[in-house]
Amino acid sequence: MYITITPQKLGASYSKSSADFVDYLEKENQALEGELPSGGAENIEHFFNQYEDEISAEEVVRKIDGNTAKLEKTEPRFYSITVNPSKYELKRFQNHSEDLKKYTRELMKDYVKSFNREINGRPVSIDDIKYYAKIEHRRAFKGTDKQVKENQPFATKILQLKTNIRKVQRGEITGSIENIQREINQLERQAPHQQNGQRIVQGMQKDGNQSHIHIIVSRKDASNRFSLSPGSKYRASQVELNGKTIKRGFDRDQFFKNAEKTFDKTFGYHRNFVETYKARKQFIKNPKTYFASLTGLPASEKAIAFKILKETGIPLVPSIPVSQTQLALKLFHKLRKGIDIAVKSSSIGI
Numbered sequence: 001m002y003i004t005i006t007p008q009k010l011g012a013s014y015s016k017s018s019a020d021f022v023d024y025l026e027k028e029n030q031a032l033e034g035e036l037p038s039g040g041a042e043n044i045e046h047f048f049n050q051y052e053d054e055i056s057a058e059e060v061v062r063k064i065d066g067n068t069a070k071l072e073k074t075e076p077r078f079y080s081i082t083v084n085p086s087k088y089e090l091k092r093f094q095n096h097s098e099d100l101k102k103y104t105r106e107l108m109k110d111y112v113k114s115f116n117r118e119i120n121g122r123p124v125s126i127d128d129i130k131y132y133a134k135i136e137h138r139r140a141f142k143g144t145d146k147q148v149k150e151n152q153p154f155a156t157k158i159l160q161l162k163t164n165i166r167k168v169q170r171g172e173i174t175g176s177i178e179n180i181q182r183e184i185n186q187l188e189r190q191a192p193h194q195q196n197g198q199r200i201v202q203g204m205q206k207d208g209n210q211s212h213i214h215i216i217v218s219r220k221d222a223s224n225r226f227s228l229s230p231g232s233k234y235r236a237s238q239v240e241l242n243g244k245t246i247k248r249g250f251d252r253d254q255f256f257k258n259a260e261k262t263f264d265k266t267f268g269y270h271r272n273f274v275e276t277y278k279a280r281k282q283f284i285k286n287p288k289t290y291f292a293s294l295t296g297l298p299a300s301e302k303a304i305a306f307k308i309l310k311e312t313g314i315p316l317v318p319s320i321p322v323s324q325t326q327l328a329l330k331l332f333h334k335l336r337k338g339i340d341i342a343v344k345s346s347s348i349g350i
Contacts, residue, residue, distance in 0.1 A: 001083070001086060001089060001260060001263060002086075003081065003083050003256060003259055004082045005079055005080070005252065006079065006082075007079055008077055008080070018061050018065055019061045019065075021080070021216065022060050022064075022216070023057070025136075026057050028137070029044050047133065047134050048101060048132070048133055049132050049133065050105055050131070055132060060216065063218075064078055064130070064132070064218055067130050067218045067220050067224050068219070068220060069224045071219060071227075075219065076219055077218070080214065080215070081215040081230075082213070082215070083103075083104070083212060083215070085211070087208065089267075090209045090211060092268070096135075096209070097135055099267070101135065102266065103262070103266060104133045107259055108129070109126050110262055111230070112125060112126050112128065113254075113258065114250055114252070114255040114258070115230075115250050116248060116251065119223075119226055124221075124228065128223075128228070129222060130217070132215070132216050133213055133215040134213070134214045135212075136210075136211070136214065137209075137211045138210055139206045139210040139212070140205055140206065141200055141201065141202055141203065141204045142202060143202045147193035148202050151192065151193050151199055154188075154190065154191040155201065157187055158187050161183055161187075162184065164180055165181065230250045230255075257277050260276065260277050272301060272308060274294065275308065279294075
């Protein structure tokens with residue numbers, strides 16, 4: 001599971017409206033509507049919240065935009081939470097849309113529990129927040145993806161060769177169009193990352209189950225009186241204000257841990273060591289301890305762990321040294337390049 005929490009991002013100051021972001025979340029529906037009728041309306045995913053289904057995009061914009069009292073231009077109006085289950089976790093679902101919706105509603109209970117705040121003398125509850133969620137089933141390769149970046153040198157050469165073909169056709173240069181096309185075809189095949197026999201490029205739809213969740217949650221509570229920021233730099237603390245002790249902060253660490261536990265409990269999922277939030281955090285902070293824990297797993301768990309690591313693109317040496325310290329030191333420098341992949345795959349993000 002990979003979960004991110006990010007503030008509304010629209011430049012130096014924050015837009016007064018959530019319309020652009022909501023429109024972005026409608027992109028999959030717009031694509032479906034533009035396809036053949038068999039692609040159809042039955043596949044459209046609507047916005048939903050804790051208690052309601054089939055909420056329109058217009059209502060989401062109206063409710064989020066109308067809940068921004070006393071916020072400065074330099075403060076985000078809303079936060080975006082993205083929930084990306086791994087392919088192993090997705091296999092636990094019987095009905096992807098309904099199960100993801102069920103998980104979202106449980107996840108948001110964990111979200112409110114992570115605030116070290118009180119409203120009218122009581123802890124923040126699920127009814128104190130205003131959020132809307134949207135399930136998507138497609139993903140496209142981005143320019144920042146490893147596959148696109150590593151294919152880029154080939155893309156650059158292919159583009160130049162295609163330009164040469166046009167120049168030959170216009171008589172600007174001499175050459176054989178057939179030979180140039182043959183070279184292009186060869187480069188297409190040589191590109192290191194392929195999908196269904198095609199070179200992976202930016203914008204190409206990813207194969208496989210890509211179901212994930214987007215959540216837009218208002219910065220202000222449902223009463224439009226209190227600010228609830230998951231981006232607070234304070235994890236959980238207290239401060240004296242006008243002679244009163246005020247609680248403040250949001251514990252992301254606790255949120256990620258609980259999100260993982262909630263998924264496992266809800267869907268009866270047995271989480272391997274390398275999929276856990278604890279392991280991913282340990283991987284970054286203390287790789288020696290991480291690999292000591294990894295090599296100490298029972299044989300069956302270790303086999304699954306290394307299968308997951310291999311599939312996520314982390315380089316591994318062919319054989320495992322006996323010394324755990326030797327293993328950690330030998331792999332650490334190689335693993336530095338794979339940290340982003342490691343964090344984003346099979347576990348809650350950090």
